[in-house]
Amino acid sequence: MPGEPSITFHGAAGGVTGSCFLVEHGGGSFLVDCGMFQGSKTVRELNWRPFPFDPSSIGTMLLTHAHIDHSGLIPKLVKAGFTGRVHCTRATADLLAYMLPDSGFIQEQDVRRLNFRNRLRGRGEVEPIYTREDAEASLDRLHGVDYGKWIEVQPGARARFWDAGHLLGSASIEVELTEAGRTTRILFSGDLGPEKKPFHDGPDGPEKMDWVVVESTYGGRQRPDVDDATRQAMLAEEVRKALALGGNLVIPAFAVERTQELLYDLDRLFDSGALPVTEVYLDSPLAVRITGVFEKYLPHVNQPGTPPPFRRGNLHLVESTEGSKRLNRLAGGAIIMAASGMCDAGRIRHHLKQNLWRRNATVLFVGYQAPGTLGRILQEGAKTVRIHGEEVQVHARIRTLDAYSGHADQTALLNWTRERMPVSRGIILTHGEESQRIALRDRLAEAGIDGTRILTPALDERIVLTGSGEPPVEMVAERLPGGHLPERDWHNSYAETVLALSQRLQTAPDDPTRADLLRRVRAALGLETA
Incomplete structure (x- = not known):
């Protein structure tokens, strides 16, 4: 399309989930991410609506990483007519081979239960966003690339992937758009990891951009620096206190990376004697399969002379439904890890139903909980919750351990952004609740970055990437009033x-x-x- 390039923010704008940025330029158009919305029902309902663009008109996609809030609508996109490639790192492609079909399966299950209730209430039936079969068909679109190597995206556009330190295979993506002899350089941060993680170094990236699109999940939060020994000691303390009560320790864990980090640290604590060897049940077929991908890419985690961290005698990998149901008989003394990490779906809801009412049980959160999710509601101190249509009293201890966060805090975000300087045109803040995004904007301004060049687009707003002057901003498809994603509805x-x-x-x-x-x-x- 003629004229200046533009970015339209069809997700992760004013909220954390649903990452989807449409880039239009003289040589065509492409997406950066196509993720699923999570959180309140009003926000999640966006997943069922038609895309606010024509999928068949999109030439290609650049995918920052495998998390479902960045990748989860790829099967829907393909089903709706997208025929291009999805460029991602090889590790991301390997993860998605399990994650997307699992997502389709979960949606089929959820819709089957919903339609049963709808029939009882005399309501019409609904269709899943996509099925396992749809997800498997979309995997042919994936194209693995290497970090640090330029790839041609489409005429006048090329891209290079940088390690974002957030997740196995995660990337920040550098894009160059060239038209009529002028090049516009854009950097999409993706999700940035903290400066210290068990399996990754800190995030990397290029300098001297024209535009930088930065996530702001924890834009207003500070965390103390935590090394491996400190993080493991914090986990050990939580486990000891939970087991001393005589009940189970239930950990809602994201199947990808958070689960593997916890298994790695528990392995170290068992081997060192800091914790007694305790039965650990990993009740997530997806997490079991994903752990195999980690073994492929991270062979160094197996320490000589000790059991492999992902294949210990006291680690029980539960895949069958019958095996999951048998865990209901465990009254105490076990560690149960299950997905989903925000407690909105999956087997964790069954384990919460079995344990929340027990005064000797503990629920330990180790990751971000989006507003409106069951996980956030429990974190905020709810005394009663509804699970599968039934009321459950909350008597269990509810704990949060922030040492496993996969996101950079405010200081790390500020440092990463400074390292990208100079940025000639503007910084665009995305992927954060509004309070976190505004806090990061203010902190960047305090650090000497011109506040007029820090933009905070609403959902479905387009920013024209002009070479000079104030960039035009317009709402192109108002799916929610004012482009505002409600934290609660x-x-x-x-x-x-x-x-x-x-x-x-x-x-x-x-x-x-x-x-x-x-x-x-x-x-x-x-x-x-x-």
């Missing part, structure tokens, strides 16, 4: 209200008090006079 309020009413009725001193409460509720609904 009426679905959350409804669930909280129903739970609160139930709890008030249960704890009321007598039947007349209960009847009076219901009478007032009914009056507010116009069902009867007060």
